[in-house]
Amino acid sequence: MRPDPNDTQAAWRTFSAAAQPALDRWQAALEAPAATQERVLARLLADNRESAFGRAHGFARIAGPAQFRERVPVHSHAGLLPWIDRALRESQPVLTVQPPRFFERTSGNGAQQKLIPYTPDFLGAMQRALTIWLADLYRQLPEIGAGRAYWSMSPPLQAPCHAPNGIPIGSASDLDYLAGSPVAGLAPTLVVPPLANDASAWRRQTLLALLAADDLAFVSVWSPTFLTSLLRPLFDAGDPAHAGTLAWLDTALPAPRQAALRRALAAGTCDALWPRLAAVSCWMDGPSQTYAAHLRERFPHVRWLPKGLFATEGVVSLPFGHGEGCPLAIESHFLEFLLDDGSVCDAAALRPGDTAQVILTTGGGLYRYALEDRVRVTALAGRTPRIGFVGRAGAHSDLAGEKLDEDTLGAVLAATVDARDHACLVPCASAEPPHYVLLVASAGQRDAEALRASVEAALTRSFHYAHARRLCQLGPLRVRLLAGPPARLADALQQAAEQTGIRAGDVKPRILINRLATANALLALTDA
Known part of the structure; x- marks a missing residue:
């Protein structure tokens, strides 16, 4: 059922008010990245000193970033795998004092999917980053609150299971990431298609739900290819599913939406489908740049927003403010960077023009984890580097x-x-x-x-x-x-x-x- 527009706008106003303290802290942190990062690291070390990993690496005796680098080596996933295997089997604290709420599978199409522990602390860090991004976006572009939003939520395509110690592997729904955060208050404003386990049925239901939403105001997906693939059966007459999809939609959509679809097909753009659509957010750099440019042709009158570098393993940067690139997520995790000359530096030491690989330390138990994402420093937000994604160093x-x-x-x-x-x-x-x-x-x-x-x-x-x-x-x-x-x-x-x-x-x-x-x-x- 379509929500009342007043309810949607009220939900965004309530969210914005609840997010303001986090936004204020974030803006202050941007002016002091070194001190902010030192506090993040000190808290992670103190919280996890009694974990098996913390005891083995002397967390209680580490007094700052320099000692942390001396005592804890950089880990690939393979290097950390023995610890993750223990966390999958044992009930005692292994990587973190907090037990993982679940283990998430990495989402990329790399050579092997990996299991990443998600603790309440780690989820909280991800949620704060999302809160800051959405609050700043609403402040800049309040039109996104004038209707419903679609956030890419897809069903798990691998059977749910549990680790030997009973901890779930994989989240049941992308909504699990929002529970308990201010962002969860926006859930009633979302277009949420049924999460059918069959990918074909889910894709068709997602397309139907979006076409039925004449009040769509904001779209947030990760890859531009996802949205392109949803729209392809509509606009590409050579697609094998084109005729069948249009015939099915002709019976499934109400008459006004059928008429809007016909106008959109004639124009070759989505303007007639979603006249209130104010913004689309997706990856727009690295290998996604070309795909995003082609997708923009379907949406000529909306604002296009970069996504920042959110990985299954952690958040590296988040969209905020103006300028090329996105500021480093200095409040979320402890960040280090492997420069092209082989040296390692903290976030505050990066300068515009630097290219580096990301090293993460998170509340989920990844310590000095080589993410293998390469980034380039594009500018500064206050004193904090803004970065763009270059590509995968480990691909x-x-x-x-x-x-x-x-x-x-x-x-x-x-x-x-x-x-x-x-x-x-x-x-x-x-x-x-x-x-x-x-x-x-x-x-x-x-x-x-x-x-x-x-x-x-x-x-x-x-x-x-x-x-x-x-x-x-x-x-x-x-x-x-x-x-x-x-x-x-x-x-x-x-x-x-x-x-x-x-x-x-x-x-x-x-x-x-x-x-x-x-x-x-x-x-x-x-x-x-």
Whole structure:
């Protein structure tokens, strides 16, 4: 049932008032990032000194960031895995004194999904970041409170289960992240489709719920590819589901919304569908930049907002204020940065132009955790760095010693693939010998063999790739051209990731698909 507009606006006003103290503290913290971060670290160490990890690393004797770096090494997920395994089995405090409320699966299409402990303290830090973002957004753009909002909420596509010690693995709903926070008061203002476990049914119901919401004022999703994939059966006449989707909507929607849909289809934009829509928030940097630019064409009259760097493992930056990039989440976790010269610095030491990898220490029990996200400092908010997402430092594929990484591949594709096209590299590990397939979605005519030759030549400038090819451990590159709009590749990746257990709203655009289950599904979907 559609809520009363007055109730929606009242909910936002109530939220804004409740969030004001947090907003005031945040604005003060931006002027003192070093002191703020020292307080965060001191609290995390004090709270968890009696955990098994805290006792093993002498948390009680650590007096500041410098000693913390001396006594606690940087951990990859593999390095922290023995501790996480203990936290999955034991009932005594392992990583944190607070027991995890649940373990969340990482959402990306990396080579392996990981389990991240979510404690009440960690959830509180995430909630405060969301509160600050939404409160600042409402202050800048009160029009988002003039109607309902859609926040990407997708059902878990992997069966719920429990760890050996009984702690749930996976949250039942994305709404679990909001419980007990001021943001939870906005839940009645949301468009919430039924969370069907069947991905196809859920996607159809989500589309129906959005089209029925003539008062939609704000859309918040993670990846732009998610929203593109929802809208594709409407606007792309070449999509196999196009005719069936329109026929179904013609019977499911009331007459006024059917008329609005016809006007939107004729115009090729969503303005007629959602005349109150004030803003869309999604990832807009790194690999998402191109996909966001194409999606904006469907929404020419709304404000587009960056999402900040929210990962399953923690929040690194959050949208706030004006300027390029987003300020570091200095109140949420203790943040360190591995610079390109190999040195490690605190948040306050970063300067505009620096590029670095993120190291997180969180209330969930990740200590000096190498997130493998690369960021670039774009400006300052007060004295706190604003950052943009560059890409994944750890995104690599190694079928036969070729050691491909996303940075190298990005440079290759930039030099060889038309900027109007979308492309990604997919390993075919089951072939003999294994090889890579370059998927290219283009609206124009492309010479597949010429493209294959130029990309292969560029890849062989890498010693390890060339060596694997010379030894015939790796087969020659192959190219598949996908007819239709460039966004077709994003749709295929979205579908492949969902088929292999990744929540629909969490799929990340990538140019190197190194999760083999997703790679196999993507190759099957694009095998014409």
